[in-house]
Amino acid sequence: MKVDVLLGLQWGDEGKGKIVDVLTPDYDIIARFQGGPNAGHTIEFDGKKFVLHTIPSGIFNKNTVNLIGNGVIIDPFVLKKELAMLAEGGVQAGENLLVSRKAHLILPTHRLLDAVFEISKGRQKIGSTLKGIGPAYTDKVSRNGLRVGDMESAGFMERYENSKKRHLLTVGQYDQNHEKIKIEGMPFLEYEQAWKEALSALGQLKKVNSEYFLNQALTAGKKILAEGAQGTLLDIDFGSYPFVTSSNTTTAGVCTGLGIAPANVGRVYGIFKAYCTRVGSGPFPTELFDADGEELRKTGREFGATTGRPRRCGWLDLPALKYAIMLNGVSELIMMKADVLSGFNEIKVATRYQYKGQTTEELPYSEQDEKAVPVYIGKKGWDMNLKEVNAYEELPEELLDYIQFIEDAVGVPIRIVSVGPDRSQTIRV
Numbered sequence: 001m002k003v004d005v006l007l008g009l010q011w012g013d014e015g016k017g018k019i020v021d022v023l024t025p026d027y028d029i030i031a032r033f034q035g036g037p038n039a040g041h042t043i044e045f046d047g048k049k050f051v052l053h054t055i056p057s058g059i060f061n062k063n064t065v066n067l068i069g070n071g072v073i074i075d076p077f078v079l080k081k082e083l084a085m086l087a088e089g090g091v092q093a094g095e096n097l098l099v100s101r102k103a104h105l106i107l108p109t110h111r112l113l114d115a116v117f118e119i120s121k122g123r124q125k126i127g128s129t130l131k132g133i134g135p136a137y138t139d140k141v142s143r144n145g146l147r148v149g150d151m152e153s154a155g156f157m158e159r160y161e162n163s164k165k166r167h168l169l170t171v172g173q174y175d176q177n178h179e180k181i182k183i184e185g186m187p188f189l190e191y192e193q194a195w196k197e198a199l200s201a202l203g204q205l206k207k208v209n210s211e212y213f214l215n216q217a218l219t220a221g222k223k224i225l226a227e228g229a230q231g232t233l234l235d236i237d238f239g240s241y242p243f244v245t246s247s248n249t250t251t252a253g254v255c256t257g258l259g260i261a262p263a264n265v266g267r268v269y270g271i272f273k274a275y276c277t278r279v280g281s282g283p284f285p286t287e288l289f290d291a292d293g294e295e296l297r298k299t300g301r302e303f304g305a306t307t308g309r310p311r312r313c314g315w316l317d318l319p320a321l322k323y324a325i326m327l328n329g330v331s332e333l334i335m336m337k338a339d340v341l342s343g344f345n346e347i348k349v350a351t352r353y354q355y356k357g358q359t360t361e362e363l364p365y366s367e368q369d370e371k372a373v374p375v376y377i378g379k380k381g382w383d384m385n386l387k388e389v390n391a392y393e394e395l396p397e398e399l400l401d402y403i404q405f406i407e408d409a410v411g412v413p414i415r416i417v418s419v420g421p422d423r424s425q426t427i428r429v
């Protein structure tokens with residue numbers, strides 16, 4: 001068997017959580033491979049709504065094992081809250097949730113560092129979710145991190161205190177009053193106490209040497225789906241650096257984030273919205289500042305699942321989509337939020353950019369000095385409410401034409417069209 005992958009092709013929030021949940025009955029194991037609580041994956045069914053940050057979106061299926069892989073960074077405080085939120089909704093996550101010993105921990109002081117670094121950037125700020133992602137991955141790469149497996153050894157708290165001391169030295173250079181910086185609405189010391197209490201919740205979860213667990217599962221013929229977080233255009237290497245996150249959000253991240261050999265990667269589902277959104281700073285060629293952008297935000301309820309911030313909205317960007325398909329080796333596409341485009345007379349799609357006096361299909365290295373200006377073509381819109389549609393053939397002709405146009409342009413088939421947030425509002429092609 002091979003590991004299938006589902007990941008975002010845009011700037012995150014494409015609807016990964018919803019579709020992983022839809023595909024889960026076909027899999028034995030769902031595994032997150034990168035990112036951390038900066039992710040917010042929404043799942044809706046039976047009139048209930050859940051937002052997951054660390055736990056894989058297969059958790060609602062009792063027969064599926066969910067693994068938080070080594071490439072993920074974990075904040076015990078957020079994880080504990082997530083477990084409580086699930087329990088409140090009648091989902092007991094403990095039994096079918098596994099955690100990699102090699103996953104790194106986000107410490108309270110990583111969140112302080114995130115805050116002071118971001119403030120110091122001023123107008124160049126990244127628009128981080130401030131969950132401590134950058135500083136925690138920095139410690140991992142600079143070989144200073146604390147891992148889940150370290151919690152099992154006696155010297156853990158001493159190492160924690162040493163890391164904290166080191167972080168506070170840096171924080172002090174930015175802001176002497178670090179104790180006044182609030183985390184999750186709490187002063188630092190109060191938050192740190194809550195974080196320490198949450199460590200025991202993490203301690204109770206089942207730990208595994210996940211690279212062995214997954215490879216043995218593959219040998220035993222188990223079906224595994226790797227669930228991406230963020231999106232390709234936020235990738236640390238290939239996104240619009242520095243306005244990116246701190247992990248590889250692309251298929252390559254599955255190999256390092258789970259211990260899967262490249263030859264064992266199977267299907268790659270690339271998921272994209274029928275338009276584009278972005279939260280945080282950074283280039284966004286097709287961003288709209290007019291009534292159409294407002295309409296997309298309103299109809300699509302484009303407000304962040306993690307931070308509640310309004311998402312920037314714009315038309316579909318084909319050069320960016322092709323770039324993401326190329327980097328990930330996407331074998332099939334999933335188009336989300338088609339329902340949100342209902343009611344537009346004309347739907348625009350960027351097919352190229354004007355950049356530095358030339359027409360190009362390549363994303364520029366940087367848009368600091370000059371912006372890429374999209375070249376659009378217009379497609380005819382439709383006015384049908386799609387939320388009740390159950391079959392592909394029932395979709396309006398103009399939407400079928402829009403789908404065909406995208407498939408022809410990118411050369412990859414669209415296998416699922418999503419027409420609403422609920423699990424049931426999913427049309428297989």
Ligand code: GDP
Pocket residue numbers: 008012013014015016017018039040041042043044299300301304305336337338339340418419420421422
């Ligand atoms: P993720 O981070 O990729 O899992 O996506 P988010 O959960 O952050 O954002 C997607 C948002 O769109 C959530 O509020 C979903 O409930 C919602 N959603 C997902 N699919 C659809 C769809 O087809 N139509 C509409 N209208 N909403 C959708």
Ligand code: IMO
Pocket residue numbers: 008011012013014038039040041126127128129130131133134228229230231234243244245246279280281305
């Ligand atoms: P999901 O998994 C959308 C964005 C932030 C910011 C940048 C860096 O829900 O799709 P970070 O917190 O990593 O330092 O933020 O990346 N970002 C996301 N945007 N969806 C996400 O995750 C995101 N995770 C991070 O807004 O611009």
Ligand code: MG
Pocket residue numbers: 012013014039040041042305306
């Ligand atoms: Mg999200």
